[in-house]
Amino acid sequence: MHTPTFGSELLRRSMAGTDPARTPLTHMSVIASRAASFADWPDWVPTELVDSFRADGIDRPWAHQVQAAEHAFDGKHVALCTGTASGKSLAYQLPILTTLLKDPNATALYLSPTKALGADQIRSVASVLSATGDLPPGAAPGVQRRFTHLQPCAYDGDTDVELRQWARAHSRWIFTNPDMLHIGILSGHARWRHFFRHLRYVVVDEAHHYRGVFGSHTALVLRRLLRIARSAGGDPVVIATSATMAGPAEALTRLIGEPAVAVTEDGSPRGERTVALWEPDFLPAVTGENGAPIRRSAGAESARLLADFVIEGARTLCFQRSRRGVELTALQARNLLAQIAPELVERVAAYRAGYLAVDRRRLERAISDGDLIGVATTNALELGVDISGLDAVIVGGYPGTVASFWQQAGRAGRQRTSGDSLVVLVARDDPLDTYLVHHPDALLGRPVEATVTDPANPYILKPHLLCAAAELPLREAEIAAWDATDAVAELTAEGKLKQRKAGWYVAAGIEPHADIDIRGGIGGQVLIVDTTTSQLLGTVDSGRAMSTVHPGALHIHQGESFVIDELDLDDGLALAHPEEPDWTTSARELTDITITDEVARRDCGDLTVSLVDVDVTHQVVGYLRTLLSGEVLDAVELDMPAQTLSTRAVMYTLTPESLAEAGVTIGDFPGALHAAEHAAIGLLPLVASCDRWDIGGLSTNQHPDTGLPTVFVYDGYMGGAGFADRGFATFDTWIAATRDAVASCRCESGCPSCVQSPKCGNGNDPLDKDGAIKVLTLLGRRYSKDD
Numbered sequence: 001m002h003t004p005t006f007g008s009e010l011l012r013r014s015m016a017g018t019d020p021a022r023t024p025l026t027h028m029s030v031i032a033s034r035a036a037s038f039a040d041w042p043d044w045v046p047t048e049l050v051d052s053f054r055a056d057g058i059d060r061p062w063a064h065q066v067q068a069a070e071h072a073f074d075g076k077h078v079a080l081c082t083g084t085a086s087g088k089s090l091a092y093q094l095p096i097l098t099t100l101l102k103d104p105n106a107t108a109l110y111l112s113p114t115k116a117l118g119a120d121q122i123r124s125v126a127s128v129l130s131a132t133g134d135l136p137p138g139a140a141p142g143v144q145r146r147f148t149h150l151q152p153c154a155y156d157g158d159t160d161v162e163l164r165q166w167a168r169a170h171s172r173w174i175f176t177n178p179d180m181l182h183i184g185i186l187s188g189h190a191r192w193r194h195f196f197r198h199l200r201y202v203v204v205d206e207a208h209h210y211r212g213v214f215g216s217h218t219a220l221v222l223r224r225l226l227r228i229a230r231s232a233g234g235d236p237v238v239i240a241t242s243a244t245m246a247g248p249a250e251a252l253t254r255l256i257g258e259p260a261v262a263v264t265e266d267g268s269p270r271g272e273r274t275v276a277l278w279e280p281d282f283l284p285a286v287t288g289e290n291g292a293p294i295r296r297s298a299g300a301e302s303a304r305l306l307a308d309f310v311i312e313g314a315r316t317l318c319f320q321r322s323r324r325g326v327e328l329t330a331l332q333a334r335n336l337l338a339q340i341a342p343e344l345v346e347r348v349a350a351y352r353a354g355y356l357a358v359d360r361r362r363l364e365r366a367i368s369d370g371d372l373i374g375v376a377t378t379n380a381l382e383l384g385v386d387i388s389g390l391d392a393v394i395v396g397g398y399p400g401t402v403a404s405f406w407q408q409a410g411r412a413g414r415q416r417t418s419g420d421s422l423v424v425l426v427a428r429d430d431p432l433d434t435y436l437v438h439h440p441d442a443l444l445g446r447p448v449e450a451t452v453t454d455p456a457n458p459y460i461l462k463p464h465l466l467c468a469a470a471e472l473p474l475r476e477a478e479i480a481a482w483d484a485t486d487a488v489a490e491l492t493a494e495g496k497l498k499q500r501k502a503g504w505y506v507a508a509g510i511e512p513h514a515d516i517d518i519r520g521g522i523g524g525q526v527l528i529v530d531t532t533t534s535q536l537l538g539t540v541d542s543g544r545a546m547s548t549v550h551p552g553a554l555h556i557h558q559g560e561s562f563v564i565d566e567l568d569l570d571d572g573l574a575l576a577h578p579e580e581p582d583w584t585t586s587a588r589e590l591t592d593i594t595i596t597d598e599v600a601r602r603d604c605g606d607l608t609v610s611l612v613d614v615d616v617t618h619q620v621v622g623y624l625r626t627l628l629s630g631e632v633l634d635a636v637e638l639d640m641p642a643q644t645l646s647t648r649a650v651m652y653t654l655t656p657e658s659l660a661e662a663g664v665t666i667g668d669f670p671g672a673l674h675a676a677e678h679a680a681i682g683l684l685p686l687v688a689s690c691d692r693w694d695i696g697g698l699s700t701n702q703h704p705d706t707g708l709p710t711v712f713v714y715d716g717y718m719g720g721a722g723f724a725d726r727g728f729a730t731f732d733t734w735i736a737a738t739r740d741a742v743a744s745c746r747c748e749s750g751c752p753s754c755v756q757s758p759k760c761g762n763g764n765d766p767l768d769k770d771g772a773i774k775v776l777t778l779l780g781r782r783y784s785k786d787d
C-alpha cells in the first residue's frame with residue numbers, strides 16, 4: 001500500500017499490535033474515485049416532471065439514466081446494470097411517469113424480489129410526485145394535485161382486500177412481486193383487463209435475484225405476463241435493473257424470452273473504496289471432524305472488527321449470513337466494547353427482517369442519523385434501502401455470489417460528498433471463501449456470475465403450461481416459442497391438457513396456480529409446523545425434506561431456532577418445537593447414481609467430461625451436530641427411506657493409468673477423487689450462481705456405468721436447475737479454481753476450508769488432499785489445452 005487511504009488507515013489502526021507473521025489480511029486494494037458524467041433531461045420529459053425531480057434534489061440526470069430511459073421510451077426492452085446507488089430508479093421513473101402523464105390510460109407494473117424493496121420504491125416515487133417544486137406557497141402536502149391520478153400502489157401479500165379492489169380499479173402503477181403476480185394477478189387476469197390493455201412498462205428490479213429454480217419460475221411468470229398483456233391489446237416494454245449482473249442484455253433475454261439491450265456505463269460519482277480480504281487464523285487447540293484444524297469463526301472475527309471500527313468512529317454495517325449470526329455478532333461486539341469503551345455499547349445494534357416494521361424504520365433512521373455507529377445485519381439491508389453516510393462494510397462470509405458481495409459492499413460510501421469507504425470480506429471456513437481471499441482477482445477483477453435459469457426444465461415448465469392454458473388457450477406458435485412441444489404432448493397424454501380448435505385448454509377440475517410455489521422449488525412441498533403454537537414456519541421441497549428437516553434437524557425461521565421432532569413424508573409435515581441449542585446440524589447422505597442419458601461430451605485423450613441425465617438415489621443415514629465453534633459434538637444415526645431424483649450432472653472420468661501417471665497410487669484413488677469432488681462442489685458457485693446446498697456429488701473408483709474412476713456433480717432439483725450445465729460449459733475455469741483453492745489452503749491434510757464437506761455421507765473419510773491436487777492439476781492441464 002503506497003498512499004494511505006481512508007480505508008487503509010482504518011484497517012491499520014484496527015490491526016495495530018497483530019503479529020505480522022500471522023496477519024489475517026490476505027489482500028488490500030483501492031478502487032479509485034470517479035467523477036459524475038451528466039446528461040440533459042430528455043426533451044420528451046414534461047417540464048412539470050423535471051421540476052419535481054429538481055425539487056426532490058436531482059438537478060441533472062446522469063448519462064446512464066438518460067440512456068436507459070431513452071431505450072425504454074423508444075420501445076426497447078432494456079437492462080440497466082450500473083453500481084449500487086447509481087440512481088437506477090430514476091432511469092425507469094422517467095419513461096414511466098412521462099408516459100403515465102401523457103397517456104391518461106397508460107399503466108405500469110413494478111416487480112421486486114422482496115416486499116421491503118417494493119415499499120421503498122413506492123416511497124421514492126411518492127417523494128418525486130410530492131416534491132412541491134415551484135408550486136405556490138401553501139399548496140397541499142402529499143402528492144401534488146397534477147399527479148394524483150397516477151396512484152402508485154402496492155399489491156402484495158400485505159395488501160388488504162379493500163385496498164386490492166381499489167388498486168385494481170384505480171392504480172396506474174402497481175408495485176408487486178413475482179409470487180403475487182402469479183397467484184393473485186395472472187390467475188384472475190380478466191379482472192385486470194383494462195390494466196393489461198394499457199400496460200406500457202414492466203420493471204424487473206434487482207434482476208440478478210432471478211436465478212436457479214426461483215429464476216426459472218419467474219421467467220415463466222414473465223412470459224405468461226407478456227402473453228396476457230398482448231392478448232389484451234397492451235405491448236409492454238421491460239426495464240430490468242441490477243447493480244451486478246453478467247451479460248445484462250442476454251440475462252434479460254433469458255428471463256423474458258425476447259431480445260433486449262443493455263446500458264452498463266456508470267455515470268454516477270463514487271468515492272474511493274478500499275477493499276480488504278481477511279482470513280481468520282486457525283484456532284489453537286480446537287479440532288473438528290477427523291481431527292482437522294478449524295479457523296476462528298467469521299462471525300467472531302467480524303464482531304472484533306466491528307468493535308474496532310466503532311471505536312475509531314467509523315459508521316459500519318456488518319453483514320452476516322444468518323439471523324442468529326447477526327444477533328451473536330452484535331452481542332459479541334457489544335461485549336468487547338463493554339470492556340474497552342463502555343460508552344459505545346448502546347451505539348451498536350442488530351438489524352434483521354424478523355423485527356417489526358416500526359423497529360426496522362427506527363433502526364434505519366438511527367443508522368442514517370449516526371445515533372448507531374455499528375450495525376450487524378442480514379442481507380435485509382443489502383437491497384435498495386437508501387442509507388447514506390456509511391464508512392465501512394464488513395462482509396462476514398462470502399455471501400454466495402459476486403453480485404451480492406458488491407451489493408453489500410455498495411452500502412458504504414453512499415455519501416455524495418466524499419464517499420470514501422472500506423470493505424472487508426472475512427472468510428468463513430469453506431473452500432470457496434478460502435479461494436477468494438487468496439485469489440482477489442476472482443472476486444475483484446471478475447465480472448459477476450451469469451444468472452443461471454432453466455425455464456425448459458419440464459418439472460418447472462409443465463405446471464406453468466397448465467397455468468398458461470388456464471389463463472388463455474395455448475396456441476401452436478406459443479408452444480414452439482416456449483420450446484414446449486414435448487411437454488405439451490406429455491400433458492395432453494396425461495389428460496391434463498385438451499386440444500380444441502382454438503388451442504390447448506386445461507382439463508376440467510384442474511386448478512394449477514395453487515400447485516406452484518415459485519420460491520419453494522420443484523415438486524410437492526413439506527410444511528414445517530411449530531407444534532407449540534400451530535404456526536406454519538415455512539415449506540421445503542419434498543425432495544430435500546429428508547436432508548433438511550429430518551428428525552433432530554435444527555431449523556432457523558426468522559432468526560428463531562426450532563428442532564424438528566418428526567418428519568411425516570406421507571402427510572407432507574415436519575413437526576418442530578422452539579429450542580435454542582448451541583449446535584447446528586448437517587445431514588449425512590449416501591448416494592448412488594445411474595446414468596440415463598448423455599447430453600454432451602468432450603473427450604480429451606483418455607479423460608472425458610460429460611453432461612449427463614442421471615437418477616440419483618439418496619438416503620439420509622444420520623446427521624452431525626456441530627458446535628458454533630466448529631467443533632463436532634456427535635454423530636447421530638437415522639433410518640430414513642431412500643429417494644430417487646432424476647436430474648442433470650456434470651461428470652468426468654479418468655483412467656487408472658492417467659491417475660498413476662499424475663502420481664496418485666492406486667490405494668489413494670478413493671480419497672483423491674472424494675476430496676476433489678468435495679472441493680469442486682464448494683467451488684461450483686463461482687461459475688454457476690448457486691449455493692453448495694443446491695448441488696450434490698459422488699465419486700467412485702469404478703462406476704458401473706463407465707467402468708472407470710468417475711466423479712459426478714449434480715443439480716439437487718428434479719429435472720435440474722442449470723448448475724451442472726454451467727459446470728460443463730465452464731469446466732476449465734471451475735476445475736482450475738478448485739485446484740487453486742485446495743492448493744492454497746494452509747492446512748496440512750484437509751480441512752473445511754478446502755476438501756471437507758459439511759454434508760458428506762461418509763463422514764469425510766477417506767479424503768486425500770494431496771491426491772485431490774494431483775487429480776485437479778491433471779484435469780486442469782488437459783482441459784485448459786483443449787478449451
Ligand SMILES: Nc1ncnc2c1ncn2[C@@H]1O[C@H](COP(=O)(O)OP(=O)(O)OP(=O)(O)O)[C@@H](O)[C@H]1O
Pocket residue numbers: 057058059060061062083084085086087088089090242243383384385386410
Ligand atoms: N442524477 C442524480 N443526481 C443526484 N442524485 C441522484 C441522481 N439520481 C439519483 N440520485 C440519488 O441517488 C440515490 C440512490 O438512488 P437509487 O436508490 O435509485 O439508486 P439505485 O441505483 O437503485 O441503488 P441500489 O442499487 O442500491 O438499489 C438516491 O438518494 C437518489 O435520490
